[in-house]
Amino acid sequence: MERVVSGIRPTGNLHLGNYFGAVRAFTQMQHEYDCSFFIADWHSLTTHPRPEDIVRNTYTILAEYLACGIDPERATIYIQSDVPEVLELYLYLNMNAYLGELERTTSFKEKARQQPDNVNAGLLTYPSLMAADILIHRGVKVPVGKDQEQNMEMARKFARRFNTIYGVDYFVEPQSYSLGEKALKVPGLDGSGKMGKSEGNCIYLKDDEKTISKKVMKAVTDSGPTEPNSPKPEVIENLFTFMELVSTQETYDYFNERYADCSIRYGDLKKQLAQDINAYCAPIRERIAELSADTDFLSRVAREGAERARERARQTIDEVRHIIGFRARQ
Numbered sequence: 001m002e003r004v005v006s007g008i009r010p011t012g013n014l015h016l017g018n019y020f021g022a023v024r025a026f027t028q029m030q031h032e033y034d035c036s037f038f039i040a041d042w043h044s045l046t047t048h049p050r051p052e053d054i055v056r057n058t059y060t061i062l063a064e065y066l067a068c069g070i071d072p073e074r075a076t077i078y079i080q081s082d083v084p085e086v087l088e089l090y091l092y093l094n095m096n097a098y099l100g101e102l103e104r105t106t107s108f109k110e111k112a113r114q115q116p117d118n119v120n121a122g123l124l125t126y127p128s129l130m131a132a133d134i135l136i137h138r139g140v141k142v143p144v145g146k147d148q149e150q151n152m153e154m155a156r157k158f159a160r161r162f163n164t165i166y167g168v169d170y171f172v173e174p175q176s177y178s179l180g181e182k183a184l185k186v187p188g189l190d191g192s193g194k195m196g197k198s199e200g201n202c203i204y205l206k207d208d209e210k211t212i213s214k215k216v217m218k219a220v221t222d223s224g225p226t227e228p229n230s231p232k233p234e235v236i237e238n239l240f241t242f243m244e245l246v247s248t249q250e251t252y253d254y255f256n257e258r259y260a261d262c263s264i265r266y267g268d269l270k271k272q273l274a275q276d277i278n279a280y281c282a283p284i285r286e287r288i289a290e291l292s293a294d295t296d297f298l299s300r301v302a303r304e305g306a307e308r309a310r311e312r313a314r315q316t317i318d319e320v321r322h323i324i325g326f327r328a329r330q
């Protein structure tokens with residue numbers, strides 16, 4: 001079975017963009033591939049989080065992953081910092097990663113601009129750590145959004161370079177895996193193109209009914225259509241995109257027809273949408289609450305996931321050490 005790897009940084013709760021854009025597809029892929037999903041807590045250190053936030057955020061994401069339907073019996077789910085072999089590979093990759101190419105990546109330049117007082121070496125070598133995350137599993141497809149394309153290009157470059165330097169054909173170049181129709185861009189309801197943490201416009205999976213309703217009722221609209229069958233402006237299209245995700249076909253058609261004949265009342269549409277988002281999220285929200293309270297279970301999932309990930313990681317490291325010229329580990 002082909003191997004799939006993906007990681008998510010623990011920077012807060014999962015929102016509907018994360019869910020419909022990535023996590024829902026992970027839950028489908030676990031039936032078709034040999035999947036490893038991990039929580040990239042080492043990556044999150046580049047912004048110097050407080051210790052108590054690291055622990056909390058990591059367990060929050062773990063509970064939310066599981067609540068969404070990632071099944072620890074099918075996929076290997078683990079916390080990156082539980083697999084120290086990744087760091088050894090990171091070190092080897094760094095020996096052949098050059099300052100010029102690392103400095104030129106757009107994500108580095110962007111972060112350096114955002115946090116000019118904290119342009120640390122971890123930020124610079126973020127692509128080699130990400131490459132290590134992937135290559136430690138070998139031969140993989142990597143489901144990631146478009147924003148990760150350059151990091152993926154670097155991972156392929158590092159894999160190729162390792163093979164060339166040592167005259168081996170060891171690492172397979174990992175490919176970004178387009179989630180195809182399963183991936184979509186979830187819009188923001190504030191008129192911005194995308195729902196995202198940095199945009200500050202998220203509906204979170206854990207949000208309760210009242211919070212969801214408040215956020216949806218605040219959604220930006222226009223003054224309404226005046227000509228029958230007119231095209232929808234982006235802010236209105238966004239509301240309909242949401243309906244496609246969470247509402248029934250009948251509901252969607254009902255409001256679509258009301259838009260077409262100009263009798264639509266956005267207040268009604270929003271009320272319905274809030275109800276449908278809530279109905280969609282309620283079971284996930286309940287699971288999140290249950291799982292978050294069961295720290296024993298979460299620790300067990302993390303421990304078993306780490307054991308499985310480490311077994312494969314150890315094999316890679318043993319082979320890599322041999323290729324590089326180190327003796328076997330005692």
Ligand code: ADP
Pocket residue numbers: 008009016017018019020021022143144145146184185186187194195196197198
């Ligand atoms: P954020 O932008 O909120 O910080 P991340 O960058 O941590 O989210 O994204 C984690 C995953 O969720 C990535 O795979 C990304 O492609 C996906 N994702 C985030 N926001 C959206 C969105 N609005 N639509 C679709 N996918 C999204």
Ligand code: TRP
Pocket residue numbers: 005006007008009040043129130133134142143144148151
């Ligand atoms: N860089 C990814 C992000 O910001 C997270 C990540 C870290 C990752 N290591 C990875 C994704 C390995 C896929 C594979 O979203």
